[in-house]
Amino acid sequence: GDSVTQMEGPVTLSEEAFLTINCTYTATGYPSLFWYVQYPGEGLQLLLKATKADDKGSNKGFEATYRKETTSFHLEKGSVQVSDSAVYFCALTSNTNAGKSTFGDGTTLTVKP
Amino acid sequence: GAVVSQHPSWVICKSGTSVKIECRSLDFQATTMFWYRQFPKQSLMLMATSNEGSKATYEQGVEKDKFLINHASLTLSTLTVTSAHPEDSSFYICSVRTGPETQYFGPGTRLLVL
Numbered sequence: 001g002d003s004v005t006q007m008e009g010p011v012t013l014s015e016e017a018f019l020t021i022n023c024t025y026t027a028t029g030y031p032s033l034f035w036y037v038q039y040p041g042e043g044l045q046l047l048l049k050a051t052k053a054d055d056k057g058s059n060k061g062f063e064a065t066y067r068k069e070t071t072s073f074h075l076e077k078g079s080v081q082v083s084d085s086a087v088y089f090c091a092l093t094s095n096t097n098a099g100k101s102t103f104g105d106g107t108t109l110t111v112k113p
Numbered sequence: 114g115a116v117v118s119q120h121p122s123w124v125i126c127k128s129g130t131s132v133k134i135e136c137r138s139l140d141f142q143a144t145t146m147f148w149y150r151q152f153p154k155q156s157l158m159l160m161a162t163s164n165e166g167s168k169a170t171y172e173q174g175v176e177k178d179k180f181l182i183n184h185a186s187l188t189l190s191t192l193t194v195t196s197a198h199p200e201d202s203s204f205y206i207c208s209v210r211t212g213p214e215t216q217y218f219g220p221g222t223r224l225l226v227l
Contacts, residue, residue: 043220101147101216
C-alpha cells in the first residue's frame with residue numbers, strides 16, 4: 001500500500017536559519033504530493049503541492065520538488081521565521097486509491113528568535 | 114479553495130453519552146467529505162469517506178455502529194460518536210474533497226470524554 005515517511009522531529013531552529021524536512025514515499029500509480037501545515041489547536045492547511053514529476057510547489061517561501069527518481073518531496077525554506085513554528089505533514093494522494101490521502105507522521109518545527 | 118467549518122470546536126461529555134460533530138462546506142457543493150481522527154502528536158488517521166446521499170465508506174478497523182456518519186446534503190456531514198468512552202477522546206477533523214486530489218480541512222473538533 002501507499003506510505004509516506006518523513007523526517008522525525010522535533011526540529012528546532014533559530015530565526016533566519018535554513019530549513020529542510022525530508023519526505024519520501026511509496027505509491028502505486030502516479031501520486032500527487034502535498035505539504036500541509038498545522039498550527040496548534042487547528043486543522044490542516046495546504047502549504048504546497050506538486051502533481052507530477054519534476055514539478056516544484058512553492059508558497060510563502062517554502063518549496064518542494066517532486067523527485068520521482070528518488071521518490072522524495074523534501075520541504076525547504078531559506079530563512080525561517082518564528083511564525084513558521086508548526087507541525088508539517090507530507091502527504092500523497094494516489095489515483096489508484098479512490099482519491100484518499102496518506103499522511104506522514106508529521107514533523108514539529110520550533111523556530112526561536 | 115473551499116471554506117470548511119466544524120461545530121463544536123471542542124466538547125466535553127460524560128462516558129456513555131453520544132456526541133454529534135458537524136462539518137459544513139460553506140462555499141462548495143461537497144459530494145465527498147472525509148473524517149479523520151488525530152491523536153496527540155500523531156498523524157491523521159482516515160476514519161471514513163462520507164458520500165452525499167449514500168452510506169459512508171469506513172476504513173478497516175473503524176466501527177461503523179460506533180461512529181455514525183450522515184451526509185444528507187451537499188453542505189453538511191455529521192459524525193456521531195455513540196456511547197462515547199474515554200478512549201474516544203481525540204481531535205476529529207473533517208475535510209471537503211473539491212477535486213480528484215484536492216481537499217480542504219476543517220479546523221477540527223476536540224472531544225474529551227470523562
